[in-house]
Amino acid sequence: xxxxxxxxxxxxxxxxxxxxxxxxxxxxxxxxxxxxxxxxxxxxxxxxxxxxxxxxxxxxxxxxxxxxxxxxxxxxxxxxxxxxxxxxxxxxxxxx
Amino acid sequence: xxxxxxxxxxxxxxxxxxxxxxxxxxxxxxxxxxxxxxxxxxxxxxxxxxxxxxxxxxxxxxxxxxxxxxxxxxxxxxxxxxxxxxxxxxxxxxxxxxxxxxxxxxxxxxxxxxxxxxxxxxxxxxxxxxxxxxxxxxxxxxxxxxxxxxxxxxxxxxxxxxxxxxxxxxxxxxxxxxxxxxxxxxxxxxxxxxxxxxxxxxxxxxxxxxxxxxxxxxxxxxxxxxxxxxxxxxxxxxxxxxxxxxxxxxxxxxxxxxxxxxxxxxxxxxxxxxxxxxxxxxxxxxxxxxxxxxxxxxxxxxxxxxxxxxxxxxxxxxxxxxxxxxxxxxxxxxxxxxxxxxxxxxxxxxxxxxxxxxxxxxxxxxxxxxxxxxxxxxxxxxxxxxxxxxxxxxxxxxxxxxxxxxxxxxxxxxxxxxxxxxxxxxxxxxxxxxxxxxxxxxxxxxxxxxxxxxxxxxxxxxxxxxxxxxxxxxxxxxxxxxxxxxxxxxxxxxxxxxxxxxxxxxxxxxxxxxxxxxxxxxxxxxxxxxxxxxxxxxxxxxxxxxxxxxxxxxxxxxxxxxxxxxxxxxxxxxxxxxx
Numbered sequence: 001x002x003x004x005x006x007x008x009x010x011x012x013x014x015x016x017x018x019x020x021x022x023x024x025x026x027x028x029x030x031x032x033x034x035x036x037x038x039x040x041x042x043x044x045x046x047x048x049x050x051x052x053x054x055x056x057x058x059x060x061x062x063x064x065x066x067x068x069x070x071x072x073x074x075x076x077x078x079x080x081x082x083x084x085x086x087x088x089x090x091x092x093x094x095x096x
Numbered sequence: 097x098x099x100x101x102x103x104x105x106x107x108x109x110x111x112x113x114x115x116x117x118x119x120x121x122x123x124x125x126x127x128x129x130x131x132x133x134x135x136x137x138x139x140x141x142x143x144x145x146x147x148x149x150x151x152x153x154x155x156x157x158x159x160x161x162x163x164x165x166x167x168x169x170x171x172x173x174x175x176x177x178x179x180x181x182x183x184x185x186x187x188x189x190x191x192x193x194x195x196x197x198x199x200x201x202x203x204x205x206x207x208x209x210x211x212x213x214x215x216x217x218x219x220x221x222x223x224x225x226x227x228x229x230x231x232x233x234x235x236x237x238x239x240x241x242x243x244x245x246x247x248x249x250x251x252x253x254x255x256x257x258x259x260x261x262x263x264x265x266x267x268x269x270x271x272x273x274x275x276x277x278x279x280x281x282x283x284x285x286x287x288x289x290x291x292x293x294x295x296x297x298x299x300x301x302x303x304x305x306x307x308x309x310x311x312x313x314x315x316x317x318x319x320x321x322x323x324x325x326x327x328x329x330x331x332x333x334x335x336x337x338x339x340x341x342x343x344x345x346x347x348x349x350x351x352x353x354x355x356x357x358x359x360x361x362x363x364x365x366x367x368x369x370x371x372x373x374x375x376x377x378x379x380x381x382x383x384x385x386x387x388x389x390x391x392x393x394x395x396x397x398x399x400x401x402x403x404x405x406x407x408x409x410x411x412x413x414x415x416x417x418x419x420x421x422x423x424x425x426x427x428x429x430x431x432x433x434x435x436x437x438x439x440x441x442x443x444x445x446x447x448x449x450x451x452x453x454x455x456x457x458x459x460x461x462x463x464x465x466x467x468x469x470x471x472x473x474x475x476x477x478x479x480x481x482x483x484x485x486x487x488x489x490x491x492x493x494x495x496x497x498x499x500x501x502x503x504x505x506x507x508x509x510x511x512x513x514x515x516x517x518x519x520x521x522x523x524x525x526x527x528x529x530x531x532x533x534x535x536x537x538x539x540x541x542x543x544x545x546x547x548x549x550x551x552x553x554x555x556x557x558x559x560x561x562x563x564x565x566x567x568x569x570x571x572x573x574x575x576x577x578x579x580x581x582x583x584x585x586x587x588x589x590x591x592x593x594x595x596x597x598x599x600x601x602x603x604x605x606x607x608x609x610x611x612x613x614x615x616x617x618x619x620x621x622x623x624x625x626x627x628x629x630x631x632x633x634x635x636x637x638x639x640x641x642x643x644x645x646x647x648x649x650x651x652x653x654x655x656x657x658x659x660x661x662x663x664x665x666x667x668x669x670x671x672x673x674x675x
């Protein structure tokens with residue numbers, strides 16, 4: 001229990017990180033540092049996108065699999081670490 | 097075909113080709129080709145005695161040919177003109193020998209087209225309706241105990257890779273200066289539409305308010321006069337154009353509502369695309385439904401004790417405290433009252449909350465002119481609500497000083513004005529004044545503390561809620577400034593409408609002294625009275641002027657796309673608060 005919170009706190013306190021959230025396999029957020037509506041929006045959309053990316057990688061090469069997903073936008077970068085049961089989503093503002 | 101017709105058509109070429117026909121006649125046995133080339137009488141060869149026929153025919157043909165050749169020589173030697181009798185060319189008749197003319201008639205006929213008749217008729221039908229509902233806010237799952245070990249294991253697995261990527265990202269220069277253009281770049285500001293209502297323009301009415309509806313496709317304008325000092329009985333109009341319709345006629349609005357008194361301000365409902373509220377010169381507040389052309393009036397305040405006694409200069413829709421999908425109308429007038437109305441039952445707007453501004457109750461943090469004896473109302477001319485705190489609003493006053501007010505104020509107002517609900521004093525902070533009445537205020541949608549105010553002194557002041565002195569003061573015009581609005585997409589851009597007939601667009605990132613773009617709306621310097629940005633189609637800006645025209649301007653791309661660092665720059669600007 002404490003380990004989970006500590007790990008999330010470590011990630012959240014990294015340079016430039018705006019928000020962190022953990023989403024389960026159905027796209028429902030479990031832990032988050034952002035407000036409710038934003039979290040739900042990110043969770044739903046990124047869950048779908050991760051599934052699509054995973055199936056794309058598998059279709060190209062069935063021996064391959066998705067390990068990490070990064071989306072760079074004008075304002076920040078969204079990083080998704082996918083897994084069988086969970087998704088870890090981190091939003092970072094990489095402005096120096 | 098009959099042999100007779102063949103004879104007639106084939107007599108001509110015989111003389112020209114005697115040799116070939118003879119050869120062919122001997123060589124060929126086929127029925128049809130032999131007959132085609134031989135003499136005219138030999139129409140069709142038969143089975144009986146074909147070669148006998150051929151030889152006879154060829155002899156006849158040769159005989160004919162030689163006589164023909166001889167006669168052909170005649171005209172070439174004029175000295176030997178002499179009469180000659182030619183031998184009779186006889187071609188033996190073959191008609192007895194022809195046995196069994198074989199003719200075949202062939203005909204063809206398209207087969208009759210098979211047709212069938214069938215009908216279809218739906219026997220049963222079902223009615224279905226679709227209605228969008230306000231989305232139910234979903235929630236985050238609370239932390240559950242039994243998931244913890246798996247969650248911990250997952251985080252252990254991914255933490256290292258995530259931290260590594262975060263570090264790499266922080267130091268990466270891969271995307272420096274890399275920009276993607278998704279939309280077509282528009283370099284200049286162009287006027288998309290020039291809309292006007294000729295009967296109103298004929299009466300010399302000005303456009304006093306414009307508003308875009310919630311879908312961004314309809315623009316409505318209110319006609320009235322801003323320079324009337326006395327009680328006016330002018331009839332005026334509220335016109336709406338639907339810009340997405342192909343049959344848009346700039347001189348014929350899609351909806352026209354006739355109003356008994358001049359309309360001073362307009363505001364469309366935030367979620368209902370056809371409801372619009374208007375504040376009148378007579379102090380009334382009306383709400384229309386533009387989708388009902390025969391009777392658009394939905395609610396009105398009527399002329400009760402509660403109604404304003406002075407022109408209503410601005411109306412705003414506010415969400416109700418408990419039911420955030422229902423809205424109330426807030427009206428602001430120069431009689432010093434700020435009233436909140438709720439539509440009830442039979443078309444009546446009822447007062448739910450009211451505030452009154454009294455000179456004595458204004459906070460004394462700024463030195464203002466000494467108040468006269470007795471209570472004096474402070475006329476309010478503009479209102480703007482903060483996008484971050486829904487109960488906080490800024491009022492612009494006739495005295496030139498903006499006031500920070502709160503809907504939750506409890507102190508009773510010292511006023512003798514009659515009202516059905518107790519009037520409260522809302523002011524919490526007074527900002528330092530302009531040189532003249534403030535005609536427009538606008539709160540920044542990107543920063544909770546910044547707001548702009550524009551007044552008759554031609555200056556625009558950028559205030560922070562935390563201090564009384566403005567952060568910057570820009571002189572935009574030598575005449576009055578009638579409206580100022582922040583851009584809904586670019587944190588550092590605002591637009592101002594001036595009395596010199598132009599709309600000035602300021603980009604604080606580029607230059608804080610002079611406008612980035614100056615749009616000349618009217619040719620004869622008649623003032624521009626109102627302007628509004630379109631929040632859905634962010635490149636559109638509507639401005640109404642004293643000639644009664646509403647011009648819809650399409651802004652260049654630099655005004656519609658946010659750059660990467662703008663919010664930080666705005667924060668920096670706001671942080672220049674003098675301590």
